[in-house]
Amino acid sequence: MNGVVRAREALAEALGALGATLRHHRDLGTAELALEGAYLLSPEEALSAQERALQGCRKCKLCEGRTTIVFGSGHPRAEFVVIGEGPGADEDAQGLPFVGRAGQLLTKMLEAPGVSFSRDEVFITNAVKCRPPGNRNPEAEELAACAPVLAAQLGALQPKVILALGSVATQSLLGTKEPIGRLRGRVHPYGSAVLIPTFHPAFLLRNPGQEYKRMAWDDLKLARREYDQRRTR
């Protein structure tokens, strides 16, 4: 293959990726985009640039109590993305999502036989990137301030399946007040992905009965099936 053909193919690939990103934003309701050239970045480069740009963020009052901004972690080309509520004390101290008790349970849930994801092959993040004081729920303005950050992450990742943990993340992503008990167990369209809600692992720790555990297990198996059908990599 000569250099001109290679360059033409690289350009076609970049334009294809640009098209996919723009369609993703359009499907999520974005009508205008500030064009800064970031669309030609690889997912790795785009996520790194987003994390750098977030440093020192003061868009909401959560900045006042945080130690670190917990951007998210995992594979930059993951097509399976997990979204929690917001960092707790352990995450705030370490700068990584889901590393405390709830995080250990999440890791076990993802690694369970039949689900079989390692943390390294998925991407894990939260609806808000800074710890709400005393682990309270993030407020509507805080979720709104962080929503463009999450949208940009999803634009770079282009997931096929989103696993939303708990009512705060699920309701915020789907723009609904319906309780998690009614939202879970179903596949919700989400742009070019599908969103599957389940109980937050912290809720499962507080409610150790078999009933909720079984429902969460069903949700995880559903998410895995959807991923196996939709994945391109």
Ligand code: URA
């Ligand atoms: N709970 C969350 O919602 N996110 C974390 O990162 C940790 C605990």
